[in-house]
Amino acid sequence: MNVVDAILTRRSIRKFTGQVISDKQLNLLLKAGFQAPSAHNLQPWHFIVVKEKKNLEELADNHQYAKMLPQAGCGIIVCGDANKETRVGFLVEDCSAAIQNILLAAHGIGLGAVWCGIYPNTDRASAFSRILKLPENIIPVGLIAVGYPNEEKTAQDRFDNTKIHYETW
Numbered sequence: 001m002n003v004v005d006a007i008l009t010r011r012s013i014r015k016f017t018g019q020v021i022s023d024k025q026l027n028l029l030l031k032a033g034f035q036a037p038s039a040h041n042l043q044p045w046h047f048i049v050v051k052e053k054k055n056l057e058e059l060a061d062n063h064q065y066a067k068m069l070p071q072a073g074c075g076i077i078v079c080g081d082a083n084k085e086t087r088v089g090f091l092v093e094d095c096s097a098a099i100q101n102i103l104l105a106a107h108g109i110g111l112g113a114v115w116c117g118i119y120p121n122t123d124r125a126s127a128f129s130r131i132l133k134l135p136e137n138i139i140p141v142g143l144i145a146v147g148y149p150n151e152e153k154t155a156q157d158r159f160d161n162t163k164i165h166y167e168t169w
Helices: 003-009 023-034 053-061 088-108 122-132
Strands: 045-050 074-081 112-117 138-147
Touching (some): 003 088, 023 045, 045 053, 053 074, 074 088, 088 112, 122 138
Antiparallel strands (some): 074 138
């Protein structure tokens, strides 16, 4: 699948078969995350891969929009190192670009995925920090549930001319 097709057809998948993804697939997704652009090329991201069912269940219990996580092949939590990026806004942008790359790569190889936000919800970020034993300087930004899809969604055309402005508003 070419990149434009991936962008135009990717949808959030929230139902999974439970089949674990292969290490080869996982490594490809992580490579895609590492290829994201970042402010000043600081690359503040870290990726935590969670595959064990009990750990996926604990994370799901602490995120109201991630109840599907135990049925996914794995979870990838994208975190940012505050020591590498002194402006949290750039750190979040950098990690978000990595998340988008992972979502597109998953779709491109026939997997389903959904992005579940963690930051800036302080209660959720604290819970994930505790569960994942994160150092104080590591901020959990987003969770990606990824696996074999157990639902099909059609592409949606979201193009909206009313939101395009040239030169000025």
